[in-house]
Amino acid sequence: MLEKIINNKVKIIAFLIFVIAPSLLSKDDFYAGILFQTLLWAGMSGTWNLLGGYAGQFSLGHAAFFGIGAYTSSLLASGLHLTPWLGMLAGASLSAMVGVILGAICFRLRGHFFSLATLAFGQIVYIIALSWRSVTNGSEGVLIMSSPGWSEMAFNSKMAYVYLALIYMLIVVGVSFYLDRSRLGYFLVAYRENDEAARAIGVNTFLARVIVSGISAFLMAAGGTLYAQYMYYIDPDSVLSIALSVQAPLIAIVGGLGGALGPVFGSFLILPMTQMLRAWLGTSFSGLHLIIYGVILIVVLLLIPEGIFPKLTEYLKKRTEKENSKC
Amino acid sequence: MGVMDITNFAHGEYLMLSLYASFWLFEFFHIDPYLSVLLVIPLMFLLGLLTEKFLIRPTIGKPMFIHIFVTLGLSVILQNLALLLWSGNFRTIQVPFATHTINFGDISISTPRLIIFMVTLTVAYLIHLFLNYTWMGKAIRATSQNRNSAQLMGININRVFMVTFALGTACLGIAGPLLMPIYYVYPTIGFQFVLVAFVAVVMGGLGSVKGAVLASMLIGIIETLSGYFLDPAMKQAIYFLLFILVLIFKPSGIFGEEGKVV
Amino acid sequence: MLSVRGIHKAYGGLQVLTNVNIEAPTDRITGLIGPNGAGKTTLFNVITGFVKPDSGSFSFNGRDLTGVAPEKVCVYGIARTFQLVKTFNNLTVEKNVAIGALSREKTIAQAHSKAREILNFLGMNHKRAALARNLTLSDRKRLEVARALATNPKMLLLDEVMCGLNPTEINGMMEVIRAIHRTGVGILLIEHIMSAVMSLSDHIIVLNNGQKLTEGNAEKVSHDPAVIVAYLGEEYARAYN
Numbered sequence: 001m002l003e004k005i006i007n008n009k010v011k012i013i014a015f016l017i018f019v020i021a022p023s024l025l026s027k028d029d030f031y032a033g034i035l036f037q038t039l040l041w042a043g044m045s046g047t048w049n050l051l052g053g054y055a056g057q058f059s060l061g062h063a064a065f066f067g068i069g070a071y072t073s074s075l076l077a078s079g080l081h082l083t084p085w086l087g088m089l090a091g092a093s094l095s096a097m098v099g100v101i102l103g104a105i106c107f108r109l110r111g112h113f114f115s116l117a118t119l120a121f122g123q124i125v126y127i128i129a130l131s132w133r134s135v136t137n138g139s140e141g142v143l144i145m146s147s148p149g150w151s152e153m154a155f156n157s158k159m160a161y162v163y164l165a166l167i168y169m170l171i172v173v174g175v176s177f178y179l180d181r182s183r184l185g186y187f188l189v190a191y192r193e194n195d196e197a198a199r200a201i202g203v204n205t206f207l208a209r210v211i212v213s214g215i216s217a218f219l220m221a222a223g224g225t226l227y228a229q230y231m232y233y234i235d236p237d238s239v240l241s242i243a244l245s246v247q248a249p250l251i252a253i254v255g256g257l258g259g260a261l262g263p264v265f266g267s268f269l270i271l272p273m274t275q276m277l278r279a280w281l282g283t284s285f286s287g288l289h290l291i292i293y294g295v296i297l298i299v300v301l302l303l304i305p306e307g308i309f310p311k312l313t314e315y316l317k318k319r320t321e322k323e324n325s326k327c
Numbered sequence: 328m329g330v331m332d333i334t335n336f337a338h339g340e341y342l343m344l345s346l347y348a349s350f351w352l353f354e355f356f357h358i359d360p361y362l363s364v365l366l367v368i369p370l371m372f373l374l375g376l377l378t379e380k381f382l383i384r385p386t387i388g389k390p391m392f393i394h395i396f397v398t399l400g401l402s403v404i405l406q407n408l409a410l411l412l413w414s415g416n417f418r419t420i421q422v423p424f425a426t427h428t429i430n431f432g433d434i435s436i437s438t439p440r441l442i443i444f445m446v447t448l449t450v451a452y453l454i455h456l457f458l459n460y461t462w463m464g465k466a467i468r469a470t471s472q473n474r475n476s477a478q479l480m481g482i483n484i485n486r487v488f489m490v491t492f493a494l495g496t497a498c499l500g501i502a503g504p505l506l507m508p509i510y511y512v513y514p515t516i517g518f519q520f521v522l523v524a525f526v527a528v529v530m531g532g533l534g535s536v537k538g539a540v541l542a543s544m545l546i547g548i549i550e551t552l553s554g555y556f557l558d559p560a561m562k563q564a565i566y567f568l569l570f571i572l573v574l575i576f577k578p579s580g581i582f583g584e585e586g587k588v589v
Numbered sequence: 590m591l592s593v594r595g596i597h598k599a600y601g602g603l604q605v606l607t608n609v610n611i612e613a614p615t616d617r618i619t620g621l622i623g624p625n626g627a628g629k630t631t632l633f634n635v636i637t638g639f640v641k642p643d644s645g646s647f648s649f650n651g652r653d654l655t656g657v658a659p660e661k662v663c664v665y666g667i668a669r670t671f672q673l674v675k676t677f678n679n680l681t682v683e684k685n686v687a688i689g690a691l692s693r694e695k696t697i698a699q700a701h702s703k704a705r706e707i708l709n710f711l712g713m714n715h716k717r718a719a720l721a722r723n724l725t726l727s728d729r730k731r732l733e734v735a736r737a738l739a740t741n742p743k744m745l746l747l748d749e750v751m752c753g754l755n756p757t758e759i760n761g762m763m764e765v766i767r768a769i770h771r772t773g774v775g776i777l778l779i780e781h782i783m784s785a786v787m788s789l790s791d792h793i794i795v796l797n798n799g800q801k802l803t804e805g806n807a808e809k810v811s812h813d814p815a816v817i818v819a820y821l822g823e824e825y826a827r828a829y830n
Contacts, residue, residue, distance in 0.1 A: 058392050060399075109574055111391045112334040116525055117574050120567040123522065127564040181697050190688045193677035197733075200637060200671075201740050202663035202692030242518070246399055253396055287407030287514075294404035301397050302385050 032158035034275045036230060039165035040223060042267035045251035046172035046260070047219040052249055053257035054179055055209050056192030057107070060115045060245050061122030062220055067129060067240035068095040069221025070228040074142045075135065077152075084146075084153040088225035092218045099217025103210045119245070126240040141235025144228060153229045161230045168226055169264065172219055176260030184208055189258070220248075250293065254300045256307025265309040270296065335383075336398040338524065339517025340405035341496050345371055345503025346512040347413060353420045353507070360420065360504040361442075368500035375496030379489045387488070402517070409514035419511040439509045446505060450498060451540045467491055526570040590614045591667070591744050591777065596635055596645035598628075598799075605631045606642070606799045613792075615650075615743055615775030618766070620790030622780065622810075624820055627796040629779045630672055633746050637669050638662040649744065663692060668742035670733040672749045672779075678722035682713060682732055685721055689739030704739060711735050711765055727758040734765060738774075745769065747778040751785055763789055787811065795819070 044066070052058050072094055073087025082090075106117045129136045136142070146152040155161060179185030190198035191205035198205050228234045255266020274289040281288055304311050345367055352363040382401060386394035427438040458464035470477040470487045478484050510516075523546060530542035546566055591613040598606040606628045613619040621629050634640040636647055638659040646655040654662055668689075677685045686704035687697070694700040708714050711731055716724065721732060730750050737745055747766070751759045763785055770776050780786045786793065787807040795802040795810060797819040803810060810816055 052392075056392075058395060060395075105575060106571070112395055113529075113574055115395055116334065116529070117571045120522065120526075120570050124564045124567045127561065127567075131561050131564075183691055183697065186684070186688050186691055186697070186700075189680060189684075190677060193679060194675045196639065196659075197671065197675035197677065197736075198688070199639075199659040200663060200669050201689040201736055202660050203688065204660045246403065249396065250400070253392070257392075287410035290407040291404050291411070294400040294402075294407070297400035297403075298382065298397050301393050301400070302382075305389065305393055 029158050030279070032162050034272050036158060036162050036165050037275055038267050038271040039162065039169045040226060040230075041247070041251055041271050042264040043165065043169040043172040044220060044223045045248045045255070045263040045267060046169070046176055047216050047223065048248035049252040049257060049263045050176065050179065050212050050216045050219070051209075053252055053259070053262070054176075054185060054188040054192065055212055057209060057213075058112075058115045058249060059118040059216075060242075060249070061102075061118030061120075061125075062216075062248050063240050063242065063244035064122045064125035065095045065099060065217040065220035066224040066227070066244055067125060067234075067236070068098060068217075069224025070234045070239040071129065071136060071142070071224075072221070073225040074144050074228045074234055077144060077146065078142060083151050084225055084229055085151075088153075088222055091225055092221040095221030095224075096214040096218035100210055100214040102217075103213030107206060107209050107213075119242070122240070122242060122245050126236055126242075129236040129240055136236075139235060139237075141233055141238070142228075144232045144234075153225075154232075161226075164226055168223060173260050173264060175215065175219065179212075180260060184211060188212055192258075247293075250297050252307075254296060254308060256309035256311070259310065262307050262309040265312075266307070269308065334395060334398070334525070335492075335495070336395065336521070337378075337402040337405060337517075338495070338499070339519070339521030340402050340409075341371065341374070341517070342499045342502055342520050343409060343512065343514065343517040344374070344405065345499045346507055346510070346516065347409065347503075348500075349504035349507045350418055350420060350512055353422075360422065360507045364501055364504045367504050368497050371500030371503075372493045372497040375493030376489055378496070379492040383492060384485065384488070406514050406517070413514070415514055417511045417513045420507055422508050437509070439505070443505050446501065448540070450501060451537075454494075454498075455537065463487075463490060522567070526566055529570060530573050590651075591636070591647070591649050591775070593632070593636065593647040594645055596632070596647065597643045598631060598635060598640065599643060604799055606635070609645070609796070609799070609801055611794050611801065611804075613744065613775060613777045615773070617791040618770055618776040618778070618789050620778055620780060620786040620793040620807075621796065622783075622786055622793060623796035623802070626798075628799040629796055630748060632796070633669060633748055633779065636662075636746065637667060663740050663742075666741075666743035667746065668737035668740045668744075669746035670730070670737055670748055670750055672752070674726070674729045674733055676721040676724075676729050676732050676736070678720070680721060681717065682719055682721060682724070682735075683708065683717040685732055686735045686739045689736040692740045700739075704735075707735050707739050710768070711738075727754050727761075730754070731762070731765065734769075738769060742774060744775040744777065747776065747780075749779055749781065751780055751782050759785055783811075 044062075048059065048062050069088065069091035072091030073082075073084045076082040076087040076090060077084055102118070102121055106114055106121075109117055130138055132138075144154075146154040148154045148156050153164075179188065187198070187203045187205065187208035190201075190203050191209060195205055224239060227239065231238070251266040251270055252263040253266070254270060255264065256262025270293065274293060277289040277292065300308065348367045348370060349360045349363045352358040352366060353360060358366070378401070382397055383394065386397050428435040429438055429441060430436075456464075458468055466477065466482045466487050467490070469480065469482060470484050470491075474484060477487070527539050527543045527546055530538075530545070591611075593609060593611045596606050596609040597604075609628070609632060611619075611621075611632075621632070623629055631640060635642050636654075638654070638657050638661070641656060646653060648654055649665055649667055652665060654665060654667075657665070677688065680688075683701060683704050686707055687700040690700040690703040690707075691697075694703055705714065705717065708717050711734065713728065713731060713735060716728065721729060724732060730753075734745075734747070734750060750766075751762050754762060759782065766776060766778070766789060776789075778786070778789070780789075790807060792804065793807055793810045794804040795813075795816050802815050802819055803813050805813075
C-alpha cells in the first residue's frame with residue numbers, strides 16, 4: 001500500500017516537473033506565449049472536466065463562464081479602475097452564481113439535451129455581449145489599458161503571465177485531486193455511473209452537480225480574467241465563441257476524462273503542436289491546425305475513448321508489473 | 328435526432344457543403360441551382376451514407392459523449408476544410424430570378440422564397456408519407472420507438488440508421504441549391520442554421536415531422552416580430568431562451584405527442 | 590415496521606397498483622411474490638421514493654415517508670437493490686460500497702474502512718480492488734447488496750437478487766440474506782425462485798394484477814387455490830385439486 005502511494009506521488013511529481021521545467025528554461029516570447037496558452041488551457045479544460053469528467057455532464061457552454069470572467073474584470077477595470085484581482089473575484093463569483101442557476105435549471109435534462117441547452121445558453125451570452133453595446137461595447141470589444149505592475153495584473157514580461165497561468169493550472173489540478181478524495185467527488189462519479197443507484201444509497205446527485213457547476217463556472221471565469229489581462233483586449237469572438245466551448249472538452253477528452261491530470265496531459269499534447277503549426281503555416285493555411293484538432297479528436301474518440309493519459313499510465317503500470325515479475 | 332437518439336452537430340456543415348456544391352456547379356458549369364438539386368441530392372445522400380458507416384456507426388451503443396464529440400470534431404474539420412479550400416469569402420451567385428417577386432394585390436412575395444416554402448411543405452409531406460406508408464418508413468418509426476424490439480422483428484437496424492441519416496443529409500441537398508440564389512455561402516454558415524434546426528426539432532417534438540414544420544413557422548414568426556421590437560441580434564437570443572424553456576418544461580415538444588419524453 | 594396503506598398507482602389507463610396494503614416488520618424476512626406484471630417492482634419504486642403514488646401512504650417505524658425523495662428515504666433506513674443491476678461499473682468494488690457508506694460516515698477514510706468491513710462480511714474482500722464491470726453477474730448482485738448494506742439500513746429491499754444465478758450461487762446468496770437478517774435488518778424480497786422464497790421467508794405476500802391476493806406463511810400461501818390460479822391458470826388449478 002505504502003509503496004503504491006509513493007509510486008503514484010513520484011509519477012505525479014515527475015509529471016509536474018516535466019510541465020514546469022520548460023517554463024523555467026524558455027525566455028523567448030514566442031515560446032512563452034505558447035506556454036501561457038498551454039497552461040491556461042490545461043486549467044480551463046481541467047475546469048470543464050470537473051463537471052464533464054467527474055459528473056458526466058457535458059457542457060457545451062463553458063465559453064459563457066470564461067467570457068463573464070473576462071468581461072467583468074475588464075469592464076470593472078476600465079470603468080471603475082478596479083484592480084483586476086478584485087475584478088477576477090467579482091467575475092468568478094458572478095459566474096459561479098450563473099453556473100449554479102444554469103445547473104439548477106438544466107440538470108433535469110439527460111444526455112445530449114443537456115449539451116444542447118448549454119450550447120444555446122452560451123449563444124445567449126454571446127449575443128448579449130454583442131448587442132448590449134452601452135455596457136460591453138459590442139463587437140468593438142474592450143481595450144484594457146493599465147500600467148504594468150502587480151496591482152494592475154499587467155506585466156511587461158510574458159513570463160509573469162506564464163507563472164500566473166501555472167498557478168491557475170495548479171489550483172485546478174488541486175481541486176481535481178480534492179474531488180478524487182472527497183465526498184463531493186464520490187457523489188459526482190456515483191451520479192455519472194448511475195443516477196438511480198446513487199440516489200437509492202442516499203446521494204443527493206442534484207445538489208452535488210449544482211455545487212460543482214458553481215465551482216467549475218468560478219474557475220472558468222478566473223481563467224477568463226487571466227486571458228483578458230494577457231491579451232489586453234477582448235471581444236465577443238475571442239472570449240465567448242463556441243470554439244472555446246468545444247475546445248475545453250476536446251482537450252479533456254483527448255487527455256482523459258475524470259482524472260486530475262488527463263486535461264493537463266491533453267493540453268500539453270495538443271496546444272504546443274497546434275500553436276506552432278498555426279504560427280508556421282501562417283495565414284496561407286488558416287484553419288489547418290483546427291482540422292488537425294478535429295482529426296485527433298475523432299481518432300482518439302473512436303480508438304481510445306478513455307483518453308490517452310489513462311491508457312498510457314495503464315500501459316506503464318503493466319510494463320513495470322511485467323518487469324517486476326521477471327526479477 | 329429522434330430516430331437514432333443521436334445529435335449530429337455537423338448537420339449545419341452538410342448544409343454548407345450542399346450550398347458550396349450548388350455554388351461550384353453554377354460557377355463552373357453554369358448549372359441553374361434549381362437544376363443542380365438533381366445532382367446535389369444524390370451527392371449528399373452518398374455523403375450521408377459514408378458518414379454514417381465510418382463515423383456514426385462506431386459510436387452507437389457507446390457512451391453518449393462519444394457521438395457528440397465525434398460529430399463536433401467532424402463539424403470543426405469540415406468548416407476549416409472549407410476555409411482552407413475555398414477561403415472565408417462570402418460567395419453568392421447572380422441569377423436573374425433572385426429578386427423576382429410575385430404580387431398578390433398589395434403584397435409582393437419574393438419568388439425564390441415562395442418556392443422554398445412550397446418545396447419545404449412538399450418535402451415534409453413526402454417524408455410524412457414515406458414514414459407512414461412504406462416498409463422502410465415503418466421500420467424507421469419502429470426503430471425509433473424501440474431499437475431492440477425492432478431488431479427482434481427482423482429489422483436490420485444498421486440499415487435503418489444508414490438510410491435515416493442519409494435521408495437527413497439528402498434533404499440538405501435540396502435545401503442548399505434552393506437557398507443559394509437568395510443567400511450567400513461561407514465556411515461557418517452551417518452553424519447559424521443548425522442551432523435553429525435543433526430548436527425547431529425539439530420544440531416540435533422529436534421524431535415528429537409535422538411538429539418540426541409548425542415549430543419552424545413559430546420560430547419564423549418570433550424572429551420577424553421580435554425584429555421590430557428588439558435589436559436584430561437579440562431575436563436569436565429569444566428563441567434560444569425559448570428552446571431551453573421547452574427542453575425543460577415540455578420535453579415532449581410543444582406539438583409533440585404526450586409521453587414521448589426527451 | 591414498514592407499513593404500506595392503500596397505495597394506488599396508474600400509468601395512463603393502466604392500473605398498476607390497486608389499494609395495496611402490506612406490512613413488513615424488521616424482525617422478519619418478508620417475501621413478495623406474484624406473476625410478471627403484478628406490480629412488485631413498482632411497489633418497491635413507490636416505497637423508495639422513485640415513483641409517486643396516486644393515493645395512499647406508507648411509513649417506516651411510524652414516520653410517514655410518502656412523497657419523500659429517494660436519497661432521503663435511504664437516510665431513514667430503507668435501502669434497496671435493483672432488478673437490473675445498477676452497480677457503478679467503472680469504479681472499484683470498494684469504492685462502490687464506500688459511496689454507500691458515505692451516507693453515514695463523515696470522512697472518506699471511515700467510509701472505506703466501513704466498506705472493507707462489509708465486503709469482508711459478504712466474503713468479497715479479495716475482489717475489492719476489481720472494477721465492478723469485470724465481475725460476474727452473481728458478484729455484481731452481491732455488490733449491490735453490499736452497497737445497500739453500507740447505508741446501514743434497518744430494512745433492506747431486495748429485487749430479484751437471485752435471478753440468473755446458478756444453484757450454488759443461489760445458496761450463497763441465501764446464506765448472505767440470512768446472515769444480514771441475523772444482524773437485525775428487516776428484509777423484504779421480490780423473488781421468482783420459489784424454493785428460495787419459501788425457505789427464506791417468514792411471511793409471504795402475493796401480488797396479482799396490482800392487488801394483494803393473499804398473505805401468510807409459506808405453507809399457507811403455497812396451497813392457496815387463488816395463488817395457484819394466478820400462477821398457473823384456472824385449468825391447472827382444477828386439475829391440482
